Amino acid sequence: MRRKRVLVTGCAGFIGSSLCERLLREGIEVYGIDMFVPNYDRWIKERNLSSLLLHPQFHFFESDLRHLSFSELLLRVDEVFHQAALPGVRTSWGGQFQQYVDHNILVTQALLEAAKNSNVQKIVYASSSSVYGGMEGPTDETRPPHPISPYGVTKLSAEQLCQLYAKVFGVPVVSLRYFTVFGPRQRPDMAIHKFIKQILTGNPIQIYGDGEQSRDFTFVDDAVTANLLAAASPSAGEVFNIGGISRLTVNELISLIEKHAGKRAHLQTLPEQPGDPKHTFADITKAKTTLGYNPQFDVERGVHLQIEQVRSLYNL
Ligand code: NAD
Ligand code: UGA
Numbered sequence: 001m002r003r004k005r006v007l008v009t010g011c012a013g014f015i016g017s018s019l020c021e022r023l024l025r026e027g028i029e030v031y032g033i034d035m036f037v038p039n040y041d042r043w044i045k046e047r048n049l050s051s052l053l054l055h056p057q058f059h060f061f062e063s064d065l066r067h068l069s070f071s072e073l074l075l076r077v078d079e080v081f082h083q084a085a086l087p088g089v090r091t092s093w094g095g096q097f098q099q100y101v102d103h104n105i106l107v108t109q110a111l112l113e114a115a116k117n118s119n120v121q122k123i124v125y126a127s128s129s130s131v132y133g134g135m136e137g138p139t140d141e142t143r144p145p146h147p148i149s150p151y152g153v154t155k156l157s158a159e160q161l162c163q164l165y166a167k168v169f170g171v172p173v174v175s176l177r178y179f180t181v182f183g184p185r186q187r188p189d190m191a192i193h194k195f196i197k198q199i200l201t202g203n204p205i206q207i208y209g210d211g212e213q214s215r216d217f218t219f220v221d222d223a224v225t226a227n228l229l230a231a232a233s234p235s236a237g238e239v240f241n242i243g244g245i246s247r248l249t250v251n252e253l254i255s256l257i258e259k260h261a262g263k264r265a266h267l268q269t270l271p272e273q274p275g276d277p278k279h280t281f282a283d284i285t286k287a288k289t290t291l292g293y294n295p296q297f298d299v300e301r302g303v304h305l306q307i308e309q310v311r312s313l314y315n316l
Pocket of ligand 1: 009010011012013014015016033034035036037038039045063064065066082083084085086087103107126127128129155177178179180181182187
């Protein structure tokens with residue numbers, strides 16, 4: 001029987017590279033595309049890719065999806081995991097927005113157009129909790145989206161395009177709304193990565209607002225598992241919340257990192273940032289019952305693993 005072949009866009013990124021490793025472990029042949037968008041240092045993305053590049057079933061293409069013809073590529077693969085995007089919430093205001101539109105909306109539309117005339121069996125789209133805006137309590141997929149950042153607007157537009165192409169053309173696409181993913185390789189602009197580095201190097205942590213904002217933190221291995229489950233499920237045109245086990249405030253998170261790093265943080269308070277929801281809180285009942293998703297890693301366990309990785313990344 002022929003080995004399954006998949007395409008992972010954004011394969012040098014945090015979630016994309018972790019997903020590629022799992023797919024290869026499952027015996028799947030992986031085509032990976034990334035253009036090393038300078039949202040953070042290229043050497044970090046190259047490091048994410050380093051072990052993948054040694055694997056005989058991994059084929060890497062350094063290429064810009066904004067200018068790629070997907071049609072030919074889709075002939076080679078059975079499934080697509082579309083992770084590529086410009087991801088930051090707080091950086092999506094102002095002049096950067098055009099980039100967000102191009103990378104997040106237009107690339108997704110081009111992929112869906114090509115998929116319409118292909119034999120691809122499943123596309124899994126990396127959506128975001130930012131499509132909701134703020135949340136007061138457990139929030140399920142029936143809650144109408146109300147993004148409060150330009151980034152959230154682009155992720156929602158792309159997600160709605162996925163639903164449209166599923167409905168009108170039968171494109172078998174599923175969207176996963178990840179909630180603040182963390183763990184080894186987390187992007188250097190994200191809170192846990194920044195806080196660990198700042199605590200270990202003795203530099204001040206910048207807290208946006210009073211630190212009482214909370215996040216539903218999802219460990220990267222759980223997000224990766226959700227992708228495999230979504231690819232295997234018969235669902236199409238659906239969206240699923242992919243949250244974790246633990247919800248913490250930023251203040252609680254800093255205490256936890258201090259405990260595991262064995263060092264105290266120096267704190268600096270900055271104003272709340274536009275676009276940041278106060279709380280996120282995933283109701284994952286739908287992913288549990290439909291996909292069999294069952295997150296395994298709490299923040300305590302995940303932060304411990306991430307501290308080790310950040311130490312190694314910066315030789316700390
Ligand atoms: P990341 O920046 O680490 O990875 C994204 C990768 O996509 C990067 O390596 C980038 O170079 C690549 N890329 C972007 N545009 C491209 C293009 N036009 N051509 C080729 N490559 C391109 O980000 P991440 O945190 O791993 O996020 C992955 C996906 O998950 C994104 O779609 C993001 O919106 C979504 N998401 C992430 C989180 C999170 O907490 N990390 C939460 C919700 C949703
Ligand atoms: C994360 C990802 O960065 C987005 O790509 C993703 O779409 C989003 O999750 C999501 O769930 O959809 P965010 O929740 O802002 O966005 O993740 P972090 O950057 O890790 O921030 C977590 C919290 O820490 C936020 O409340 C933020 O205000 C706070 N923070 C962050 C600080 O107080 N200081 C910092 O230096 C960084």
